[in-house]
Amino acid sequence: LKETMKVDQEAHPLSSGLERSAIRCREVCRSYGKLKVLSSLNLTLPQGHIYGLLGPSGCGKTTLLKCIVGALKISRGHISVLGKPPAFPGHEVPGKMVGYMPQDLALYHEFTISDTLNFFGRIHGLSTKVTQLRIDFLVDFLDLPQQSSLVGKLSGGQKRRVSLGAALLQNPQLLILDEPTVGVDPVLRAKIWQHLVEIVKTGKVSVIITTHYIEEARQANVVGLMRNGRLLAEGEPETLMRQNSAMTLEKAFLQLCETFDQVGSKRSASQRGQQGVVPENSQSGESQPILGVGPGPAEELPKYSADWKVQVRHVVPKWRNIAALIIKTTVRMKRMPGSLFFQFLLPVMQISLMCLCIGGDPKGIQVAVVNNETSSGSFSQSLLSFLDNSSIQQVLGQSNVFLVRGNTKSRIGLSNTVGMLQRQVSKETVEAGSVRVWLDLTNRQIALMLQKKLEDAFQVQSSKLSPLTAFFSLFIFWSSTQFEEPIYGSLNSDFTTFVTPGAVLSITFYLAVGLTALSFVIERKEGLMDRCWVAGVSSMETVLAYLISQLIIISVQIFLLLLIMLLVFKIPNEGNLVLVIALIVLQGITGTSFGLVISSAIDDEQNATQAALGIFYPNLIVSGIIWPVECIPYPLRYISLALPQTYASEALRCIMYRGWGLSRMMVWRGFVVTMGWNTFFVILAIVILKLRM
Numbered sequence: 001l002k003e004t005m006k007v008d009q010e011a012h013p014l015s016s017g018l019e020r021s022a023i024r025c026r027e028v029c030r031s032y033g034k035l036k037v038l039s040s041l042n043l044t045l046p047q048g049h050i051y052g053l054l055g056p057s058g059c060g061k062t063t064l065l066k067c068i069v070g071a072l073k074i075s076r077g078h079i080s081v082l083g084k085p086p087a088f089p090g091h092e093v094p095g096k097m098v099g100y101m102p103q104d105l106a107l108y109h110e111f112t113i114s115d116t117l118n119f120f121g122r123i124h125g126l127s128t129k130v131t132q133l134r135i136d137f138l139v140d141f142l143d144l145p146q147q148s149s150l151v152g153k154l155s156g157g158q159k160r161r162v163s164l165g166a167a168l169l170q171n172p173q174l175l176i177l178d179e180p181t182v183g184v185d186p187v188l189r190a191k192i193w194q195h196l197v198e199i200v201k202t203g204k205v206s207v208i209i210t211t212h213y214i215e216e217a218r219q220a221n222v223v224g225l226m227r228n229g230r231l232l233a234e235g236e237p238e239t240l241m242r243q244n245s246a247m248t249l250e251k252a253f254l255q256l257c258e259t260f261d262q263v264g265s266k267r268s269a270s271q272r273g274q275q276g277v278v279p280e281n282s283q284s285g286e287s288q289p290i291l292g293v294g295p296g297p298a299e300e301l302p303k304y305s306a307d308w309k310v311q312v313r314h315v316v317p318k319w320r321n322i323a324a325l326i327i328k329t330t331v332r333m334k335r336m337p338g339s340l341f342f343q344f345l346l347p348v349m350q351i352s353l354m355c356l357c358i359g360g361d362p363k364g365i366q367v368a369v370v371n372n373e374t375s376s377g378s379f380s381q382s383l384l385s386f387l388d389n390s391s392i393q394q395v396l397g398q399s400n401v402f403l404v405r406g407n408t409k410s411r412i413g414l415s416n417t418v419g420m421l422q423r424q425v426s427k428e429t430v431e432a433g434s435v436r437v438w439l440d441l442t443n444r445q446i447a448l449m450l451q452k453k454l455e456d457a458f459q460v461q462s463s464k465l466s467p468l469t470a471f472f473s474l475f476i477f478w479s480s481t482q483f484e485e486p487i488y489g490s491l492n493s494d495f496t497t498f499v500t501p502g503a504v505l506s507i508t509f510y511l512a513v514g515l516t517a518l519s520f521v522i523e524r525k526e527g528l529m530d531r532c533w534v535a536g537v538s539s540m541e542t543v544l545a546y547l548i549s550q551l552i553i554i555s556v557q558i559f560l561l562l563l564i565m566l567l568v569f570k571i572p573n574e575g576n577l578v579l580v581i582a583l584i585v586l587q588g589i590t591g592t593s594f595g596l597v598i599s600s601a602i603d604d605e606q607n608a609t610q611a612a613l614g615i616f617y618p619n620l621i622v623s624g625i626i627w628p629v630e631c632i633p634y635p636l637r638y639i640s641l642a643l644p645q646t647y648a649s650e651a652l653r654c655i656m657y658r659g660w661g662l663s664r665m666m667v668w669r670g671f672v673v674t675m676g677w678n679t680f681f682v683i684l685a686i687v688i689l690k691l692r693m
């Protein structure tokens with residue numbers, strides 16, 4: 001088929017049959033996994049006709065229509081729609097030439113009727129004036145409520161009529177309507193059929209329609225009776241009724257089903273007689289319609305080709321479609337102020353909570369102090385006075401007293417430091433002149449803080465009593481170690497300083513992952529994406545539009561985040577603010593594109609949410625955001641370095657605290673890795689979306 005497609009169609013004009021048929025399906029097969037839904041199905045819709053596709057629930061009508069519009073790929077066979085296969089480069093099916101009303105409502109609930117029709121008008125490239133004229137006509141014709149009514153608040157029948165309106169909007173050459181008359185009152189049903197009969201009279205419009213009301217299909221020019229993925233019969237309704245000696249189409253259909261069952265059982269009996277077993281492909285021979293128009297004599301498949309310029313234009317995203325999708329997202333957001341507020345406020349709340357609750361100094365830790373020097377003005381008293389009293393609450397106790405507060409149990413014991421000042425210092429005096437600290441290491445963070453506070457107190461005391469510094473260094477070894485001004489950061493930098501850059505990136509990343517995965521999956525599940533695809537929106541345009549819309553949200557989130565972080569919580573920033581913003585925005589895009597990957601691969605919101613949640617914690621821990629990467633054991637460290645946030649959070653730390661620029665490897669590496677992940681995720685999402693069509 002590939003070879004034949006290469007030959008120019010101009011050089012091989014279409015056969016007259018193909019020219020006259022709006023839809024031609026030949027030997028079409030389609031399965032969902034192991035479930036064979038369409039088997040070697042042949043169907044012909046002549047140009048300027050209404051085709052009523054009838055069949056019991058689950059026989060494959062919707063699947064067939066999706067294959068015809070190109071929303072589902074066929075596993076075998078050939079379909080041509082208005083002269084070319086669906087989605088052939090340069091062909092406007094999917095696109096303006098086809099109006100598709102899916103079985104699901106596939107409408108944006110936050111849109112008004114006018115928004116809905118304007119959205120599809122924009123995609124089809126209609127001018128505002130033409131769209132408005134069509135809206136006025138459709139609202140009147142379909143008996144719709146006010147144009148400003150919200151779709152979400154309409155009744156089921158009204159929603160179906162809006163959906164039908166969207167399919168009729170651009171006056172397409174081919175209308176594909178999946179049960180348009182369900183939930184519509186008989187008067188309007190008659191009106192819709194009348195309209196369809198009218199529009200096909202010109203000979204330029206063709207319609208294929210499925211319905212459960214078999215009798216209304218008598219108004220169609222051709223009906224096809226489908227069962228178990230095959231067409232039992234195809235022909236004019238009157239002919240089918242006559243051939244089956246039936247007064248109604250319904251009876252003709254029942255008669256055909258019986259004939260089909262008898263033929264089927266005879267065939268399998270004879271096959272069993274000949275071969276002993278039923279062959280696997282026994283269904284293939286049963287696919288020809290029993291009555292009516294079959295595929296006729298073996299037809300030569302037409303050959304198609306497209307100019308390279310057309311092919312390029314086919315893949316290049318159209319700004320018109322991207323703009324329509326961005327406007328759609330903006331309108332929907334405007335209609336959901338609660339959700340928008342949540343999206344903007346959540347990161348601010350998260351970063352505020354993090355700055356408030358993580359990494360700060362503990363307050364009011366009760367510590368038992370046993371001081372054997374009782375005289376006021378002693379060195380031990382002086383030392384105790386330099387302890388940070390906002391963190392450490394000194395409680396005087398006896399030498400064997402431990403203070404218990406929660407699970408924290410610490411004690412400081414001081415004895416006879418004065419003795420150390422005497423010229424003749426005995427061994428006992430040295431031993432007595434000591435500070436003993438018993439730490440409660442069940443809470444390591446608090447224990448370390450306590451140690452640091454003591455060290456600070458010694459340092460302060462040493463500097464205040466400079467002549468005695470040497471004395472203190474005798475028994476407090478760390479007081480002899482001088483910590484100079486750090487090269488980067490400050491002596492007072494705490495855990496918050498370490499954790500903030502990584503936390504900002506992961507907050508932006510995960511919010512984008514969650515929101516994208518959820519909204520994209522819901523759009524797919526409700527059939528909105530299929531509908532947009534049939535209107536001519538490609539997977540790439542969908543992904544790009546989503547990224548651009550998300551970029552607007554991310555920008556506002558980052559603005560608020562930085563405002564809180566830098567101005568309220570005074571997190572230091574020594575570097576270029578543009579670099580800081582750029583890196584966080586890029587990480588937001590990584591999150592969005594990862595969300596797109598999840599939602600392209602997963603069909604329902606519950607699984608998508610689980611996937612997003614499932615990777616949250618491992619990624620947070622392994623990315624070195626909470627604890628340095630250097631502490632991660634080796635095999636895991638390689639994984640850590642490959643993750644999207646490891647190098648990025650290191651880069652952000654270098655920009656913010658060291659004031660480094662893009663010339664430093666640790667900075668540009670963060671940008672390169674982030675952009676690499678972005679490209680990978682975007683391509684993966686587009687490929688998965690395309691493959692899953």
Ligand SMILES: Nc1ncnc2c1ncn2[C@@H]1O[C@H](COP(=O)(O)OP(=O)(O)OP(=O)(O)O)[C@@H](O)[C@H]1O
Pocket residue numbers: 032035037055056057058059060061062063064103
């Ligand atoms: N996405 C899917 N995954 C797996 N199976 C599916 C999927 N969609 C449809 N099917 C199955 O394919 C078969 C045909 O479904 P389809 O929706 O085409 O039937 P239908 O004739 O349109 O039915 P109805 O008249 O009730 O709408 C059914 O057995 C259905 O369960």
